[in-house]
Amino acid sequence: MDVIIEKKTWTPARLMLLGALVLVVVAVAALLLTSAGPAKLTIDPDRVTMSTVTRGAFQEFVPVDGLVMPIKTIYLDAPEGGTVQRILVEDGATLTPGQPIIQLANSDLQLEMVNRETAVFDLMNNLHNTHNLLQQNRIQQLNQQAEIENQLREAKRLYELNKNLYELKVIALQEYRQTKNAYDYQLRRKQLSRQALRQDSLAMRQQINQMQQSVNRMQSNLALMRRKLDDLTIKAPAAGRLTSLSAEIGELKTRGQRIGQLDMLTGLKVRATLDQYYISRIFPGQKGEVTVNNKTYELSVKKIYTQVTQGVQVDLEFTGSAPPDLRRGQTVPVRLALSDQTVALRVPKGSFNQKTGGNWIFKLSADGTKAYKTEIRLGRQNPDYYEVLDGLKPGDRVITSSYDGYEKMGELALSAKAQ
Template sequence: MDERIEKKTWTPTRLLLLAGLLLLVVAVVAGLRTSAGPAKLNVDPERLTISKVTRGPFQEFVPVDGVVMPIKTIYLDAPEGGTVQHILVEDGAALAPGQPIIQLANTDLQLEMVNRETAVFDLMNNLHNTRNLLQQNRIQQLNQQAEIDNQLREAKRLFDLNETLYQEKVISRQDYQQAKNNYDYQRRRRQLSRQALRQDSLAMREQISQMTQSVGRMQSNLALMRRKLDDLTIKAPAAGRITSLNAEIGELKTRGQRIGQLDMLTGLKVRATLDQYYISRIFPGQKGEITVDGKPYALSVKKIFTQVTKGVQVDMEFSGPVPPDLRRGQTVAVRLALSDPTVAVRVPKGGFNQKTGGNWIFKVSEDGSKAYRTDIRLGRQNPDYYEVLEGLQPGDQVVTSSYEGYDTMGELELRAKPQ
């Protein structure tokens, strides 16, 4: 007799299907709960940089590299071309005003000097000879004038005598007229002689003056030539230290060629190049600072170069004492202030700003177990701090390290990894 087999309600297949369905429902509920709240991520605190928000002094400044330079530099160029004959000082030597540096030789210039001296000597000889000739001529004319004056006096004596005798009817009219004519002739002769002597004197003075002026011009040219010869000895125009001396014995230097520079010993300055972004924020008198051996030294902007190529170039001078061990060409780190010192809420700089743009930050809870995403607003900055305008208070703890991989999270669980 056959036995009836009852069909089972909970078969293994049904049980597996039911378990899968339950798992699916749990997953969906968990997903809905996750999407409804902020995304969380467990992070080891040792991988983060947690900084404290503080209130303290804040100043906006830009760090730049500056090069130490003398406060004034005189460039030394060859005023005349020539061959280097002697180098009288060494590079880096301290020089006194007028101290010779390099001796050049120029045979063409020396030959021209000899020719000009000869020309001046010849002109002076000609002037001397001309003066002697003119003086001799004047003496002859004065002798002639003296003779004419004597003849005039004799003619006048005879005329006066004959005039008396003629009135007394002692001599004839012919003798009287002859004496009168001779007297009139001698007077006219003296008048013409004096006029000729006067004109000769004027001509002589003009000729001598012209020759004297020619000699003066030649002597001035000769003095200039001597100065050109003196320029073959290159001298220090002022007290200073010779640097970048570029000369070798036997080397030919052309006129105007740079042979070195003279650094004045009156002080030092710092020259720095800033990014063009700061061109509108730089002005004369702006304050800066360098630190040497742990001690700060104040600087002040004295000159802003108008030509902008790879940046804005400025010269800064020391407002107070100068570091004693500072040397020309040394590179120093300059903190150039862009604002006056103030007191502000500040947060240390870090990599977080690259992902957040300064709009939010992870703020650590009071118990240190979590970090929440918090909206903030940042203001000015310097290489050390950001100025906090909104969202944080002094004493808050924030994550300032990079947010790479965390930027989509809303909350960080700060849990150390088990050992």
Template sequence: MDVIIQQKTWTTRKLLLLAGVVLVAGLVAASFFSTAGPTKLNVDPERITISEVTKGAFQEFIPIDGTVMPIKTIYLDATEGGTVKSILVEDGAALVPGQPILQLVNSDLQLEMVNRETAVFDLMNNLQNTRNLMQQNRIQQLNQLADVDYQLKEAKRIYELNKTLYEQKVISRQDFNQSQNTYQHQVRKQQLTRQTLRQDSLATRQQINQMQQSVARMQSNLALMRKKMDDLTMKAPVAGRLTSLNAEIGESKARGQRIGQLDMLNGLKVRANIDEYYISRIFPGQQGEFVLNDKRYALSVKKIYTQVAKGLQVDMEFVGTPPADIRRGQTLQVRLALSDQTQAVLVPKGGFNQKTGGNWIFKVNESGTKAYKADIRLGRQNPEYYEVLEGLKPGDKVVTSSYEGYDDMGELVLKNKSE
């Protein structure tokens, strides 16, 4: 008789199928949980820069290049044009006030000088001749006055005598009237002669004064001409060192042409150009410093030039004694302070800020195996540090190199290639 065979519920095939489904589900779950956290990237620590956050003195400053210059420079321009006849000193020589530098010749100026001297001499001769003529004329007039005075005196004597005789009826009336008329005529003649003498004297003085003024003017012009001749010999106006002498014997120099400059030896200054971005933060008295031969020297802004061309130009003077071995034309790396020095949490500058905008940074864990994103807030900066306002504390280590290529990552796994 037939035996009924009962069908098995869990066959080998079903068990294998169930195992396969469970395995696939496990793999999917494992994949999901492994990708649900932050995106990770393996990074070789030797290819990045890890810096430590510190606390210390912070000051805003800008680095600028300054050029050492004399405290004052006097430019030497040709006051009169001419041809270089001789050069009396060498470029770079130390000069004393009034020391000749070079000599020019100008034949036109020399000819004009001769003509003016001749004109002055002619005018002076005319003045002397006029004085002589006027003196002779005055002597003649005085002689005439003396004759008139004598004739008046004689006419008066005769008149008074005839008057007495006429009263005594010794002489006729005709004789008396004649002596009276003669006397009155001599009185009038004396008055006219004296008036003429006074007017001639006044005219003489005026004419002489005018001629003297003309002589004085011509002598003044002659003195000016002599000065122009003296200017053909260029001299040092003050003590200093001659630099940039530009002249050769036989070379023609025009009036006003720059021939050289005189650097005064009583001090030095530093001239620098500053980016006009900082124009509102630069003021007289601002402090700066530079390092020379491992020694720091202080500077102070003395003058700010109002004209802005290719940046803001300033002059700085040394605070205290300048370095003994510093030279004109030397370039100095100056740190110009923009703020006072304060205590702050500092992170070294690096390329990270270009990607993060100062809002976050990769912070390394204590074991140094990972770096994760941390929100921060930065404040002021200088060429060396950023001021950290929030998010970091002294002792923290952060990645400060460029984040190019992994700025979208959530976590960096710091692992050497050899590991």
């Protein structure tokens, strides 16, 4: 009986043929990939910005807008409340020290001043009357003491006379003792009178001193009231220009209310607000510059405000003369230096960095017809340049405009025929 032999689908010959075909396909694909090279794109050179890498002065700085202000401003507040009676100067006037600005009226202060003057007058009258009474009392005591001394001398004379007579047995013991007792009594009266006079003198001095101190206090209070009345005339504390004057005739001003400000004429400063990103890189004495009418003026950071709200505020003062045409409230562009000026390899800033992150750039060939993707390394930057640390050399020409649509390309062909 015959046995049916099944024919094999994958014979050794077929397997060898399939393997050979796979090898051919792989070889062709590898050849194609090897010969293709980087992706290319032809562009119009007028659509891109080409810049030259140079070596030159480089400095980190931040551009900010600065507000021109006087170096020192004195705020004018009402020391006492009152109704505006007279406005003696106009807003913007240049004032001298002590020049009156506004005259206020306050009837309550004036009435209080009259009452205090009356009280001081009454107290001084009382002091005068008390002094007179004490002087009269002292005179009476002195008269009394003189009388006591006279009686003491008479008692002493009789005592000494009777003592001699008693020793001579001329008078009796009783008469002698009477004169002796009278003499001792007058002597004691004199001692008590002196002690009373001394105590009265001390009491009189104390009373007069107390009353004098009261008068002095009242006069000090009166002087204070006079100063308060004088404060109703608001005066310029120093020389300067009056600005922001806020007052109308008949308007009621309360104590401490702002009526204006006095800008000192000693110079101008510029106040700038920086992003808080730079807070650790700002310090007193840092340099800056401002350009006014095509002329550059140097600035220096004078004060850094510690309170950070919407940014870091700094005050800059001119190291030399200020621009003559500069006015308070004017806004000027300030370049604040963040580093010293050095010599570095630099490339002009452009939009290319948004796609490359500073890691590569399109560098033009020597004939300028092609641009190749070149790895670079960038460092510091300012609004004009990037610092180039590696990958380029002076004289290289690069594309610095936007790389939208070019980021996956390895080579750009520059041709005016490109659409």
